[in-house]
Amino acid sequence: MTDGPLVALTLLAVLGTGLVAGVFFAFSSFVMRALASLPPAQGAAAMQSVNRTVLNPVFLGVFAGTALLSVALVVLSIVRGGGAWLLAGAVSYLAGTFILTRMVHVPRNDALMRVAADSAEGAEFWTGYVPAWTRWNHVRMLASLTSCAFFVIALVNS
Template identity: 85%
Template sequence: MTAGPLFALTLLAVLGTGLVAGVFFAFSSFVMRALALLPPAQGAAAMQSVNRTVLNPVFLGVFAGTALLSVAVVVLSIARGFADGGPWLLAGGVSYVAGTFVLTRVVHIPRNDTLMRVDADSAEGAEFWARYVPAWTRWNHVRMLASLVACAFFVVALVNG
């Protein structure tokens, strides 16, 4: 792939997908485990705090910006007739947008919204927390893998395109 707009956008997509994969890896490998070890009210309250603070321009810029970059490299690749690593760019774009961005909207945001509405100190909060942690974490593994796979596809596109 020669230097130019597609190269630059793909390089930014590599960085974005890698950053997002790292965040999700942290949650999958130790953050959720640490929260699950706390008493339910404390774990739920800590996750409620995480869910409030993640809504910031830096994280959302990288998370949503990477989705936009993914779409842009796919569109540019299609416009160029799938030259310059086009199939890899398509695979990376689909992996990130479907496996990370859409999955977050469909699975994680509704769960997080429900958690935000429960009283962490209540019996209902403890019951919800007991169901929340394993389901949220399981789906987070999928997001992490999708982001990592997207990163790998974009790297392959840069190297072989």
């Protein structure tokens, strides 16, 4: 990989996947534990606030931008041949992070947004939400981190 633009795209993918992995690591290692330690109404309300706040240009730019970079790197790794590390990194991010978020986390977050945090229904929903959301977050954190590692290997081997 001596092509300047390909190196630049791969470096951007390293940064994007690393940032996203860091966000998910924070949620897996302490944010969800902190929210779960609150009374259910407070924890649910705090997570509802997080779910509203995360929909901003900075986070979405990195999250979706890294998915777009991954698509470009899939195409380039296929067209140029020999880009197994690029392909692995891109597929790991797209499947294990981006698609998983859309298929698992977005529906759960949308369902949380539909309940009143201070209601009995909200408390019951919150009790099941936290462990399931967190388990799947571990998966997307590991996928993002793995993707980052694969992109770094592609750069090192270039």
